[in-house]
Amino acid sequence: VLQVAPASITTVETNVLPSGGECSIVGDLQVLQPYTVQCSGWSNDAQFNSMYNGVRLSDAFIDDAADIFSVGPPGQVTVMILIRSSAYLDAIACYPIEAHFAESTRTNEEFVSDALNMASTTRNRGVLSVVAQATVDAANNGRLTVEQADEIVVAVIDSILADSKATATNVSDDDIANDFAAVSAIVIALSPEFIGAETIATLIDEYLEDRYDAIDSLVANEAIGSDKLGRMMSSVVNMLDGLLSTLGEEGRLSTDDNNALANKIVDRVTECSSIALTQARPGRSVTFSSASTTVSGTKFIADNESMQVPPSCGVDTQSIVIPPTFLESQA
Numbered sequence: 591v592l593q594v595a596p597a598s599i600t601t602v603e604t605n606v607l608p609s610g611g612e613c614s615i616v617g618d619l620q621v622l623q624p625y626t627v628q629c630s631g632w633s634n635d636a637q638f639n640s641m642y643n644g645v646r647l648s649d650a651f652i653d654d655a656a657d658i659f660s661v662g663p664p665g666q667v668t669v670m671i672l673i674r675s676s677a678y679l680d681a682i683a684c685y686p687i688e689a690h691f692a693e694s695t696r697t698n699e700e701f702v703s704d705a706l707n708m709a710s711t712t713r714n715r716g717v718l719s720v721v722a723q724a725t726v727d728a729a730n731n732g733r734l735t736v737e738q739a740d741e742i743v744v745a746v747i748d749s750i751l752a753d754s755k756a757t758a759t760n761v762s763d764d765d766i767a768n769d770f771a772a773v774s775a776i777v778i779a780l781s782p783e784f785i786g787a788e789t790i791a792t793l794i795d796e797y798l799e800d801r802y803d804a805i806d807s808l809v810a811n812e813a814i815g816s817d818k819l820g821r822m823m824s825s826v827v828n829m830l831d832g833l834l835s836t837l838g839e840e841g842r843l844s845t846d847d848n849n850a851l852a853n854k855i856v857d858r859v860t861e862c863s864s865i866a867l868t869q870a871r872p873g874r875s876v877t878f879s880s881a882s883t884t885v886s887g888t889k890f891i892a893d894n895e896s897m898q899v900p901p902s903c904g905v906d907t908q909s910i911v912i913p914p915t916f917l918e919s920q921a
Contacts, residue, residue: 608633608636608673611630611631611685613629613638615660616628619662619691620662620694621693621727622661622701622720622724625662627658628655636674637651637673637676638651638673640660640669641669641670642667643723645772646715646768648716651674659714659717661720663691663723664691664727664728666688666690668687671684693733701734702738705721705724709745709749713752715750715768718746725784726779743785747793751797763808763818766808769801770826773825774826777832794833794854798858802865805819809869815869816866816869819865827879859878872890872891875903884908886904890912
């Protein structure tokens with residue numbers, strides 16, 4: 591006889607997302623020209639941020655949307671306005687705005703001067719991302735010479751490396767996540783034509799080393815969860831994939847230098863899966879895929895006597911079953 595207990599009713603309450611307001615962008619909508627975000631009709635405790643290409647344009651949510659510093663990216667884009675209540679910090683509404691930013695009417699010299707000034711004076715990752723994309727667009731359209739574009743690119747990369755925020759002791763996981771998203775967007779925009787071998791080596795040896803140290807500190811203090819670690823590492827894999835595509839350009843590097851940097855990139859990609867699994871429970875697997883790279887990792891307990899099926903690692907046909915001898919040696 592099968593007895594079924596009456597179903598219990600569970601009530602789940604969630605925070606209500608901000609609603610009822612509207613936002614717009616105003617100003618001279620040209621590439622690399624500042625514009626203003628205007629929002630109205632939201633609750634009095636509303637806070638605002640803006641996101642372009644997956645990167646926040648302000649380090650923190652602010653009370654007045656007009657205070658968000660924004661500059662125009664090239665072409666037709668979606669600018670995402672983020673709205674939250676100061677009482678419910680994790681309940682964030684997204685307000686997309688479609689906009690077209692026309693080619694700048696400034697002279698080439700003025701364009702270069704403004705881009706260099708933005709790249710050298712701001713540490714805002716969102717602005718740096720826009721400067722990088724605008725530079726590539728202008729160079730591809732023949733507006734900038736390769737030398738002019740290279741000068742701006744060097745300034746953008748220098749600003750990234752000069753920013754010590756991600757290595758500070760009080761850095762948050764949100765800061766690092768936004769940092770990775772921004773640098774990934776910048777690298778993908780600049781690759782493969784505008785990133786040289788020296789920059790690649792610097793990003794791998796200095797930038798990622800510093801950021802991994804900051805993540806280690808967060809993990810040690812239990813200040814970050816496995817899901818956010820996974821999203822961070824996904825951004826890193828995309829960035830490394832962009833660097834790897836740069837190495838594929840014929841004649842840019844000698845064969846030995848090309849292979850050495852490619853091996854470093856592969857090592858960093860492999861390290862991503864290890865970092866992503868740091869906070870995960872045994873039995874969890876992670877897989878990161880990008881245009882030309884796939885990395886997979888599995889966390890398991892080597893001396894688990896109750897394990898009925900040996901753990902495996904990999905994707906589809908490219909996978910392996912961990913041999914018993916390895917498990918025994920690690921127990």
